[in-house]
Amino acid sequence: MNQFSGLSPQHWQLEERKDGILILSLERKDTSVNTLCQAVLNELDGLLERMAFAPPKGLIIRSTKKAGFIAGADIAEFAEFDAKGTVLDAISNGQNIFQRIAELPCPTVALIHGHCMGGGTELSLACSARVASDDASTRIGLPEVKLGIYPGWGGSVRLPRLVGAPAAFDMMLTGRALSGKAARAIGLVDAVTAPDLMVNKAVEFIEHGVHRPFKQKATAWLSNSWLARQILPGVLTKQVARKARKAHYPAPYSLIDTWRRSGGMPVRAALKQEGYSVAKLAQGPTARNLTRIFFLMERLKSLGGKEHGISHVHVVGAGVMGGDIAAWCALRGFEVTLQDREMQYIQPALDRAETLFAKKVKDETKRTATRARLQADVAGDGAAKADLIIEAIFENLDAKQTLYATLEATMKPDALLVSNTSSIALDTLGAKLSHPARFAGLHYFNPVAMMPLVEIVRHAGMAAETERRLAAFCRSIDKLPVPVAGTPGFLVNRILAPYMQEAILAFSEGIPGRAIDKAALDFGMPMGPIELVDTVGLDVAASVGKIMAEFHGQTLPDALQVTPGKRGKKDGEGLYKWVDGKAVKPELPKDYKAPDDLQDRLVFALLNEAVSCLHQGVVADAELLDAGVIFGTGFAPFRGGPIEHIKAIGRDAALATLKSLEGKYGARFTPKAGWDAL
Template sequence: MLPGLDGLRFSHWQAARREDGIVVLALDRQDAAVNALSQDVLIELGDIVERLAIDPPKGVVFRSAKPSGFIAGADLKEFQEFDRKGTVDDAIRRGQAVFQKVAELPCPTVAAIHGFCMGGGTELALACDYRVASNHGSTRIGLPETKLGIFPGWGGSARLPRLVGAPAAMDMMLTGRTLSASAARGIGLVDKLAEPAVLEDAAAALALKGLQRPFGQRFKGWASNTWPARKVLAPQMAKQVARKAKKDQYPAPYALISTWERAGGKGIQARLDAERRAVVKLAGTATARNLIRIFFLTERLKGLGGKDHGIRHVHVVGAGVMGGDIAAWSAYKGFEVTLQDREQRFIDGALERAQALFAKKVRDEAKRPAVAARLKGDLAGDGVAAADLVIEAIIENPEAKRALYETLEPRLKPDALLTTNTSSIPLDELREHIDRPAQFAGLHYFNPVASMPLVEIVQHDRLDPATVQRLAAFCKALDKFPVPVAGTPGFLVNRVLFPYMLEAATAYAEGIPGVVIDKAAVRFGMPMGPIELIDTVGLDVAQGVGAELSPFLGLQLPAALATVEPGKRGKKDGQGIYAWKDGRAVKPEAPQGYAAPSDLEDRLILPLLNEAVACLHDGVVADADLLDAGVIFGTGFAPFRGGPIQHIRAAGADALVEKLKTLQARHGDRFAPRPGWDNPLLRQPPE
């Protein structure tokens, strides 16, 4: 046992004294794959630091004993429990107090960072005198708390602006963006970079020798936090945030700016107190609770697929927008990909788009040729025989798809998987005449492939569960969230989204301006309005999905979707319901003095909620959580509301049914409550 630590028994921290006199405290949280800061971990650290303060060593290095990374942040499950018990204030106080003890240690302290360093891990590093980071590409440092509806509460928001200057610090916290080790070094968050093998030695050497930060960084840390600077910068920051998030929907960024503006020039304890009060208040909001719930939903989706997908070579048939982009993304993520179409010009266009993706995503120019080489045009379809996974992405026509499968399946390897990117056709219609239906499934991506995080794994009654597991693992390797869904028309996302888009098109046909319709949806929290969305996905695509879903849902296509003029399919043609310029919709202003109908928001949103209830009732997904996750990540449904089912619970299922009945009486039977509103799950308190 080390001097000063006699009598202490550690469950999570390992303490060792090096020959150079530096004490190394390594975190290895008991019974956990990754390090997260629970209250037990913090209490133990507090006891250790108190003892070290009595008889200080030459220096202290904090590191992780786990190969996966430094510290992933606070234990969010424990945080949820504190929220339920009303003890968040106690938890915030404890974390701040422990890290302040670290900051006040009468010896140099250094954080040795490798792998992920997030949230509370970064806050511990900020409490140290210095930070050394592994220059390995896996190192990422961040304070992502605003994505959870709060902001750094264990001293991060109090310390970072003083260290790197307010503009860089606030940008990092407001966006939740993570930084590479070199980027963190560039803003002054990290003092030195080191090879992984000598990380601890480099940290110990820094503790012994110290470091004088450049005058420019020290001046920036002081000047950007003065009263005049805060008064100038805070409104500018709030204005930038307002472009992306509304204060009543996402209060955390605004609270962070306000707290810094009021207290950023005070002493450390006053800054910590202001931080704590603001974070405790935010933690009790519905937004924070919903965003934390969504975090756990993402963890569940990641866990659906293991690592063993057995897929190396992907063959994509169809080089249109979806097929070409699926092929490019697969190549970017490390798979060998061959891309087939009936004409070389379609393949060439897809390869050009792929080069643009690689130029954007692969910042190291020297690595781009290797990425590009993984994607090959394949007019003759020779790649089918070598493929582990074939993805069909041709036109939405059942006969054409079945004819293609007849030519593909005889050439497949015995263990190869055949999938379709159909967006709405029931798989029971497609699996007929397939010799190996157990290895046939839907793999439904969303447009644009590079930015939409969801992939629906579409099932049918003769599908082998092992195929679903392999496809889920493949999605995980693509950094996509897989959601298994039933193979009924529209699956989950399009089935829920279509009534919403259809009602928007109906309202537009009635003469309600598109810009008014879009504003109503955005005001609710949707990422873009439904009229703009129709143009973005393409009126031709919307028409195809509508033709498949309308009979199933008993709905009628309005004129805007019933006939689509050539060259006016939306964004891709530069003209649809709106004109498009430089990738942006040109929206005509509403007539002066125009007042939107009072029930417009209900007309748009309630059909979506109505169909979500029907999907849950019909077993399209396994449970309500998967439904909420699928609709959030597949449509962008207002994350701060927690998903359709969570929103129904918060708004009151009975009240929403009454609203549907009112709309039914006013506008027609398309608003009739769908089966499933009597589900007790809808009347539980919001999670």
């Protein structure tokens, strides 16, 4: 390896085999996960430059990290590049380095074991061939669209030419990761084998070449032809438009358009077009806010660490929430006992659990083991064995406190007791407990399997160790924990209540539900508030709304009066009629025009309450508030959260709008304490 004399790489390890094949192993210094920071890339560039002058027989690129191959680019660095205005330079640098790999005068093979995301996948695409391990941990993806950009180190150029445009866009537009087997099926990797045989397979490819199926090569050529690039973009754009608006999420549209224009160009010319497009997106507000959300998610994941000391979970209350919480915990590896008064109340929860397990666990042996972890427990014997007891019965203070007294008599000394209450103050709930330090709220959101957030609800007597353990537990079940104060509504319901109330008031005034929902969707909400009320159920909305109205000194809107058999989606009729699980929204008259301030009424009711929550310390800071509202309500992610949105439009401009609404609609829009501190 004389050509490398004088180099002392910090992140790459060199090994020259007797057969002349060079193995280059990535071991990024001082981190548990490989990411492609500039130091890693620049070292690689220097090594590749030497190889170009004295090429080995073949090059194998792999990772020595147990966590996986490469997790992608160093996102923190890209945030710095954005601040400095050097994003295009960073993109071009990565493109040029990967192009060096592609132009090496020797075969190159990437060995993919564990996670391979973003820039890691793009590096592998620059190689002659790819070998993936058959391990369940191996996942290969290009998730950049979730950050408001798309693959910019050659991925959007090389992937369509390798596997064909349809399969490539399915990966890039969804950000979905593939197993090794699924990647082999589309031609992304050339072989899947056991981890200890990967080097042997790579050597075989270097010595004998890679022979790809004619069908794959034909599909790749045809789907990138001029004719295909005139037809396919229209189809793809329509598919994207059903899920994301161009004004809100421009990246998918830019990806499709750039491929349409440059898909037939030579690679270097296409890379230049890719670079310009991705750099423009990276410096836009959507990418900045989605990148911020990524860091918020990482912050939530880090709360509490990993050690929680919980292996057995006991859930009391087998209704929709309790049953689904129990099923989710069993899915994530915990022993779970589910208690209710009679088996007839538990069985529906077990049936729903079976549906969840069938969807999430494809291996029958593993599914059987998962099913076995969830046990019906009418007698409640599991409470004495549990490390965590979750109370999820109906919202009645006396009933909950009576249950707590029974549970405390049998609980283990270090077991935690939590309530999934959505509205009752924790200080009130725990007032009669013997051990309030080990009591907290653990508020899940419906549907449990889809909603990522869990609120850890504090109260005056709760121990800090209880909060830490619960945060660690949330992470172990793939949920994002946000610690909140135990005031009525906590964080998410408190902020959401005025928004939904304003929607109901507008509906009561005769504004059509479709128009109200459209105003919210135009802002970027995932579902309109009228449809949301029906989905939650008018009975549930009225129950929470009553508590929040009393808290704010207001009255509940008349439209939230519950009529038997008309509670919303679950009854087939509420504010809308429902058919086959979908809301039937009457068409608006052709000449109908919604009030100009309708969207402001909805959004500023929410923003005003968010400012109040921040001021009153419901959460520790603005970042946690934004994270909680985004992950708990789906608040337009591209806007970065309520407080970030206020910053974007300007505090003074926001206050002016709020005061205008106050003048027109009254005291509910009076700016709450906290605006001056923003």
